[in-house]
Amino acid sequence: MIVKVEHLSHRYSKDWAIRDINFGINQKGVLGLLGSNGAGKSTTMNILCGVLNQTDGKVLIDGIDLHKAPEQAKKLLGFLPQHAPLHLELTVDEYLTYCAFIRDIDSGKVRTAVEEVKIKCGIAHFSKRLLKNLSGGYRQRVGIAQAIIHQPKLVVLDEPTNGLDPNQILEVRKLIREIAEDRAVIFSSHILSEVQATCKDVIMIEGGKIVFANTMEAFNNYILPDSMLVSMEQPPSIAELMAIPGITTVTRLSDKSFRMHFHPSAALSQQVITLSVQKGWQLIEIMLEKSSLDEIFAQLSNKNSC
Ligand SMILES: Nc1ncnc2c1ncn2[C@@H]1O[C@H](COP(=O)(O)OP(=O)(O)OP(=O)(O)O)[C@@H](O)[C@H]1O
Numbered sequence: 001m002i003v004k005v006e007h008l009s010h011r012y013s014k015d016w017a018i019r020d021i022n023f024g025i026n027q028k029g030v031l032g033l034l035g036s037n038g039a040g041k042s043t044t045m046n047i048l049c050g051v052l053n054q055t056d057g058k059v060l061i062d063g064i065d066l067h068k069a070p071e072q073a074k075k076l077l078g079f080l081p082q083h084a085p086l087h088l089e090l091t092v093d094e095y096l097t098y099c100a101f102i103r104d105i106d107s108g109k110v111r112t113a114v115e116e117v118k119i120k121c122g123i124a125h126f127s128k129r130l131l132k133n134l135s136g137g138y139r140q141r142v143g144i145a146q147a148i149i150h151q152p153k154l155v156v157l158d159e160p161t162n163g164l165d166p167n168q169i170l171e172v173r174k175l176i177r178e179i180a181e182d183r184a185v186i187f188s189s190h191i192l193s194e195v196q197a198t199c200k201d202v203i204m205i206e207g208g209k210i211v212f213a214n215t216m217e218a219f220n221n222y223i224l225p226d227s228m229l230v231s232m233e234q235p236p237s238i239a240e241l242m243a244i245p246g247i248t249t250v251t252r253l254s255d256k257s258f259r260m261h262f263h264p265s266a267a268l269s270q271q272v273i274t275l276s277v278q279k280g281w282q283l284i285e286i287m288l289e290k291s292s293l294d295e296i297f298a299q300l301s302n303k304n305s306c
Contacts, residue, residue: 002027002076002153002184003048008057010043017043018208021057025154030180032195032216033188035205041188042082042158044205048186049079049156062153075104078152082159084143088132092123092142095131096149103150113149121145121175137168141175148179155179157187161194173198196220204296223296225288228269231257233282244271256284 003025010017018040025031035041046052048059050070059066059073066073087095096117100110118124121141131139140160147155160176161169176185176198189195195202195216202219204212212219233256235241241250241260246268249261262268269286276283 001025002062003186004060005044005048006058006060008044008047008054008059010047010052010055016208018205021205021208021210023203023210023213025184025186026201027153027184028180028182029184029200030176030198031184031186032199032202033186033205034190034192034195034202035188036190039190039205040208041190041205043208045156045158045186045188049077050074051079075150076152077154077156078147078150080143080147080155080157080160082162084139085146086131086139086142089130091128091130092118092134093127095142096145099146099149105150117145117149120148120179122171135168136164137171140164140168140172144172144175144179148183151183153183155183155185157185159189160187161189223290225290226263227259227261227289228272229253229257229259229285229287229289230272231284231286232276233284235281236279244268244275246271259289 001024005021005023008021009019021040021044033041033044043052047054048066050066050073053067061073061076064073064076087098090098093114096114097110100113101107105113115124118127121144123138123141123145126134126138131142134142144155144157144160147157157176161172164172176187179185187198196219199216202212202214202216203210204219212222235256235258238250238252238258241247241258246262247260248263251259253259260268260272269288272286273283275281
């Protein structure tokens with residue numbers, strides 16, 4: 001693990017913004033921090049980057065306590081805040097050279113570091129371009145370049161694709177996956193599809209607490225369809241529908257239509273279609289439903305407060 005977060009809590013004034021957060025970050029790969037507005041993502045990330053001092057708990061980066069040895073720990077991380085700290089009147093070369101000096105790179109190695117990071121981030125052809133004349137997607141690439149110019153072991157990205165157009169989003173996602181091949185990347189988002197597209201692992205935070213922490217695969221299994229809308233010309237009784245193994249509840253919506261909840265691991269739609277043919281229910285329509293992100297947050301929050 002490159003990062004260990006232990007019993008992290010923070011309150012700005014009276015109320016706790018985050019409470020007893022615990023997680024680890026693997027040496028490589030992308031970890032998504034998913035949560036709705038006000039969930040505590042920025043508070044967690046700001047503490048993780050040493051921008052904010054926590055009220056309680058600790059952050060260890062490669063075993064170094066961020067609170068006790070901030071300079072040493074911060075050398076190991078790069079940060080792209082939600083609003084990239086770009087100086088728009090500088091060229092790409094001037095800006096990255098400035099960042100390299102701020103990051104304490106030996107003066108003899110600055111030029112190489114700038115050239116390498118430009119190639120990595122696909123911005124070498126814009127070396128002499130003023131930042132203010134770059135598109136949003138390329139500005140974001142420069143933002144990522146400044147976060148990795150000193151080759152940190154951990155990169156923290158706050159909503160890195162926010163405000164980009166669909167093509168730029170795809171390109172920035174690809175770049176994030178590439179830079180995570182040899183280091184750890186954590187990024188926050190309130191958009192489920194964003195995290196699903198980019199991350200191997202996911203942490204969901206709600207009301208300042210972690211409500212889910214596992215692989216993206218486990219999360220996707222968690223949100224498999226768990227109900228279906230079924231309309232039939234000759235429907236059976238509710239008791240007969242309830243007798244189908246795997247069905248947990250049946251709600252009548254009209255004479256001919258029902259919502260049937262089932263255990264997500266049971267692939268029931270095919271079974272309902274087959275039974276309908278065998279028993280002459282005359283199926284008109286069948287539609288699978290997935291929980292919305294809000295429902296997932298609510299389910300997970302309840303589950304964890306029990
Ligand atoms: N500077 C501050 N002073 C007081 N309360 C704050 C401050 N910053 C955040 N909070 C509160 O702490 C809680 C967590 O906020 P935080 O910004 O960490 O959430 P978030 O998940 O990043 O949300 P968003 O996506 O809207 O930025 C919220 O209730 C918020 O109102």
